[in-house]
Amino acid sequence: MRKFFHLIAAQKKKILYVLLAAAVLVQFFRPIRNLGSSSSPQDITHTTSVPSDVQAILTKSCYDCHSDHTEYPWYANIQPIGWWMTDHINEGKQELNFSQFNTYSISRKMRKFHHIEEEVEEGEMPLDSYLWIHGNAELSPTQKKLVIEWAIENRMVLEKQYPDSIPKKRK
Numbered sequence: 001m002r003k004f005f006h007l008i009a010a011q012k013k014k015i016l017y018v019l020l021a022a023a024v025l026v027q028f029f030r031p032i033r034n035l036g037s038s039s040s041p042q043d044i045t046h047t048t049s050v051p052s053d054v055q056a057i058l059t060k061s062c063y064d065c066h067s068d069h070t071e072y073p074w075y076a077n078i079q080p081i082g083w084w085m086t087d088h089i090n091e092g093k094q095e096l097n098f099s100q101f102n103t104y105s106i107s108r109k110m111r112k113f114h115h116i117e118e119e120v121e122e123g124e125m126p127l128d129s130y131l132w133i134h135g136n137a138e139l140s141p142t143q144k145k146l147v148i149e150w151a152i153e154n155r156m157v158l159e160k161q162y163p164d165s166i167p168k169k170r171k
């Protein structure tokens with residue numbers, strides 16, 4: 001073991017160069033950007049009423065991870081930060097994508113409205129790691145109330161219109 005540490009000490013410079021070269025190299029592996037249209041034909045606004053105050057909250061606090069269009073900060077250009085963001089965006093969009101909301105079945109829409117209500121109520125969304133940087137994306141109590149009431153109202157509209165599609169078991 002002692003020998004090993006001596007070796008490291010002797011090779012310090014070389015090791016540093018290798019690490020530096022690796023840090024430069026990873027910059028060339030850039031993730032694909034989420035830069036689709038923010039108003040796709042399948043966008044939620046085409047079938048669901050989204051009042052402008054709710055839309056403003058969703059756009060500012062949710063769309064970076066739950067729509068087809070992310071506003072990237074400059075440091076998204078630095079890897080591995082960019083990879084890490086891409087993971088969140090892909091995962092967020094897979095769960096809920098407002099730009100593709102109309103492709104969802106009626107029961108899935110109902111479930112998503114219910115989940116929005118829950119996640120916002122519990123303060124789970126936006127993700128904490130996002131708020132470290134986007135402090136102004138945090139929802140105030142008034143904003144939470146607006147989003148929650150909007151989600152409940154839209155779930156109830158669907159439930160009334162399509163009672164047969166109400167999910168039996170809510171996850």
Ligand code: HEC
Binds near residue numbers: 058061111
């Ligand atoms: C930094 C990215 C990010 C932001 C910003 C963000 N989310 Fe999420 N969201 C995720 C990720 C990742 C998941 C999936 C993992 C999880 O549930 O933690 C998720 C999951 C969800 C789910 C669960 C979907 C389901 O059906 O299970 C809902 C609902 C949700 N987000 C709503 C919102 C709302 C509303 C906002 C804005 C107030 C928001 N999110 C902001 C990344 C984000």
